[in-house]
Amino acid sequence: MLVELLYCSVSVAPQITDADLEHILACARRRNLEAGITGMLLYYRGEFVQILEGRKKSVENVYEKFIGPDLKHTALNKVHQNTISHRSFSEWSMGFIGEPEVESRMPLSVIGILMNLLTDEAKTKPLSMGLNAFVSIYNQLRKSPYR
Numbered sequence: 645m646l647v648e649l650l651y652c653s654v655s656v657a658p659q660i661t662d663a664d665l666e667h668i669l670a671c672a673r674r675r676n677l678e679a680g681i682t683g684m685l686l687y688y689r690g691e692f693v694q695i696l697e698g699r700k701k702s703v704e705n706v707y708e709k710f711i712g713p714d715l716k717h718t719a720l721n722k723v724h725q726n727t728i729s730h731r732s733f734s735e736w737s738m739g740f741i742g743e744p745e746v747e748s749r750m751p752l753s754v755i756g757i758l759m760n761l762l763t764d765e766a767k768t769k770p771l772s773m774g775l776n777a778f779v780s781i782y783n784q785l786r787k788s789p790y791r
């Protein structure tokens with residue numbers, strides 16, 4: 645059974661560095677590839693939003709054993725977990741949207757960024773509940789005053 649899991653968290657370091665992000669992503673991608681997990685991580689102004697997709701057991705295992713206990717972030721809030729019929733990010737062991745992409749004026753919204761990253765199958769379908777939530781959290785982050 646395929647599921648998508650969406651959560652938000654807050655980075656512990658006041659200024660997370662590019663090296664920190666690269667470390668998180670390198671570890672995450674290696675493990676996700678082994679576990680058949682795909683998804684997208686967004687980092688903006690000290691907050692993370694991540695969507696994971698894969699087999700229920702694998703997603704829950706990675707979330708509970710590796711993501712939850714990671715001391716680089718805190719205040720994890722599982723926003724949503726839902727069964728899905730297909731993956732939206734099947735080519736991404738963990739895609740990443742960082743501050744430059746969020747601030748960029750070129751793709752006018754995160755939908756623009758996301759649409760470039762979604763698989764062709766996902767592009768032809770309405771956004772899943774998880775993706776919809778991802779977009780609405782992103783919109784809230786963007787509107788909130790700079791911390």
Ligand SMILES: Cc1cc2nc3c(=O)[nH]c(=O)nc-3n(C[C@H](O)[C@H](O)[C@H](O)COP(=O)(O)O)c2cc1C
Nearest residue numbers: 667668671672675676692706710711714716717738
């Ligand atoms: C925001 C965030 C997202 C993460 N996403 C994943 C993930 O998708 N898959 C995974 O296996 N681990 C994930 N992790 C855990 C890290 O990949 C990895 O376990 C950690 O960076 C190793 O930390 P250490 O060097 O402090 O032991 C995530 C951690 C954080 C903080």
